[in-house]
Amino acid sequence: MKSINIRTAIPGPKSKELAKEKEQAVARGISTAYPIVTVKGEGAVLTDIDGNSYLDLASGISSLNVGHSPKPVVDALKIQLDSFINPIFNVALHKPYIDLAKKLNQIIPGSFQKKSVFFNSGAEAIENAVKIARRYTGRKGIISFDRSFHGRTMLAMTLTGRVNSIKRGFGPLASDIHHAPYPYYYKDERTDEQLLAELRRLFQVSVPPEEVAAIVLEPVQGDGGIIIPSKRFIQEIRAICDEFGIVFIADEIQTGFGRTGRMFAMEHFDCAADLTVMSKSIAAGLPLSAITGREEIINFPDVKELGGTLSGNTLACVAALEVIQMIENENLLKRANEIGHFIKEKLSFDSKHIGEIRQIGAMIGIEIVLDKQSKASHRSFVNDVVTKCFEKGVLFMRAADGDVIRLLPPLVITDEQLHEAMSVIADTIKELERI
Template sequence: MKAATKKYINLKTPLPGPKSQELIKRKEENVPRGPFNTSPAFIKQAEGAMITDIDGNTLIDLAGAIGSLNAGHCPPNVVKAIQEQVEKYIHPCFHVMMYEPYIELAEKLNEITPGNHAKKTFFLNSGAEAVENAVKIARKYTGRRAIVSFDRGYHGRTLLTMSLTSKVKPYKNGFGPFATDTYKLRHPYYYRKPQGMMDEELDELYLNQINDFFLGEVPPEDIAAFIMEPIQGEGGFIEPSKNFVQKVREICREHGILFIADEVQTGFGRIGKMFASEHFDIDPDLITMSKSIAAGMPISAVTGRAEVMDAPNPGEIGGTYGGSPLGCVAALEVIKSLQEDGLVERANHIGDMITERFQSLQETYGNIGDVRGVGAMCAMEIVKGQNTMEPDKELTGKIVAECNRRGVILLGAGLYGNVIRTLSPLVITDDQLTEALDVIEEVIHDLT
């Protein structure tokens, strides 16, 4: 095929360039090998959906810091808010000296999260911390011990969140023993359902298994909460049906079990609504948030029903750096941008562009087994053949690595490691996205 014209990608050196190579040597000498890196380059500066590395190469970002940059790299209003805040005070610790941005952001999240009930919000540093604290709150409120998650779900890398996470490698292998009183249920994966089965039948099968679970694993009166990603992220961008999610929500209500929506990756406009829970018409008891809440500033949140959030006594939840003033002012500006600049709606347009291209590739290349997505949360599943559907992790890794070498920052995902996902900033232009998709198509053509 004809090579695409590059208007935005400008590779002055092979990736990694000489300056990045030197830093890689220093990294290998001083940083453990555990932290994984997608791109082989080191960043110098970034704006919107574009990154310039230290060797002067310009790249298009379709990873968005694993979904942390829905508002883009360095949004001017966010940068200004941080600069103004850092000149006033950096971090007095909310537990010592309170500050207004914390209250303003809590008010805003109480307003925009799903549900018309009274809510309260508090802040932490990361998505995993938000999940841990949501679990603590649920246990305190219900007086129950068990927490139920779903297969292929991802909730973090701490001991408890790793226990709730489904994928063994690389997240859990060799890190046990794991937290007790955590259990897992089946989650529909329609692309890989038994041959001849309808989606509705798979839903019914898994919903009926919950009754057996209550009999064979843990009784409902011992379960504090179910936790679910409305759309699975690390698991491969797996979207359950509205029927499945709503029925799980009903089961929780029936048995006095709290429903926690893990919106760390799906929140803040990614799927064409502010929160994915809105897509399924549910109102969770607790919502965990992080990633795109503050354009890359380290802050996370738990928002929930006021009576549930008030269950812990003073001092029982919190953390020294939770709710950083810098993160709070950044988040307020991000939310303003998402609402006023049309970025939430733009997610649907971005998703249409990506899905249309991925479906075209699926028709051309036999290695693309499934194309799926909601809003700008899009993915394609790489297989050894569309008939066999056998996952092709090796080819997936090659495609991701080669795209990164050609100037498009891309991520993999999936239980089998065979899913290519896009988490581009929502400020990416049509031309930039088209050029990035052209590179992806070139790479798939060259490798397959």
């Protein structure tokens, strides 16, 4: 098996120098997980300025499901650049915007008439989905869930069900936002029935259902730790929305475009949201987000009540059309499931610190615990695994509050690369447990 090319100390001298420049020029609030400077990305491999290569199992936090610099996307962008960059859709139409809207209307779950609208980021799309729901229902209240992550703009931050590194010190937050408990079957023994009862209790103690415009949820919580709810839980949320005329908003920003082994995670639960929010992997790393939903809801805002100067930029729409075609043509949904099953099998060895492996498609969360009896968090061990694997050329992210190893490999990763990456992770965990 051919190893990845680790040639110098990590991080190397050129990366260290640019990291110093970053400290001088870039606001402290922007974090970077690894102190390396990228000069090339191809498929599942990143190469830094010092000549080191890494297997990237972070995929831009699932922004790069089709890998770094996929050739069909790059070729399509070059052709588009020779014609025009972006006329601004608010000024003049362009075909890629309309073509992408038509495609999303076809592939988003739900057997109803749909329309789409585009923005720049996931947080921006979440905020606009809430705007649409409030405009349509004439109500103010929004319900989201514990441990959720919906973005860092003011309303998206308020919707997010975590405080550390998200909300602290940024108040006052947006009003009329209410949080309900979300399943966490490994550490929270409450049943779906109990969790749903607590959601309904909000209608008694916090906000009456006739004042709730929308319920917003991630079908699988990503930043929260790869938390996968039951089909019953999601279907009951759908039923509650139907019962009270509440708009169901699915945040598919991290789960969309093949990550979970389906094009969209809601397909696992045999029900559809009213509004589906997308970003990240929609355009192979270019800035783009989308809302696709029921025509009568998404079409309710009047002309000029939605938009943004750079929303739905031409290049990103061109990229998105190629991404969807790649997923379909290269059978990447099947590949996502193969990747996920392989990872779970390779990491399911006897370990005193691996409490649980949660896997849906190529979305994997490894819960690291101090011991399996207490299930207490063991963040220092996670940090050690991340650091040691980085030194061996494998990159991935943490989730939750640093308790969970999160693996989001590109769906184009080769068998050889995947085998090597899993060997590094498994060997590292075993080595650290022997210390």
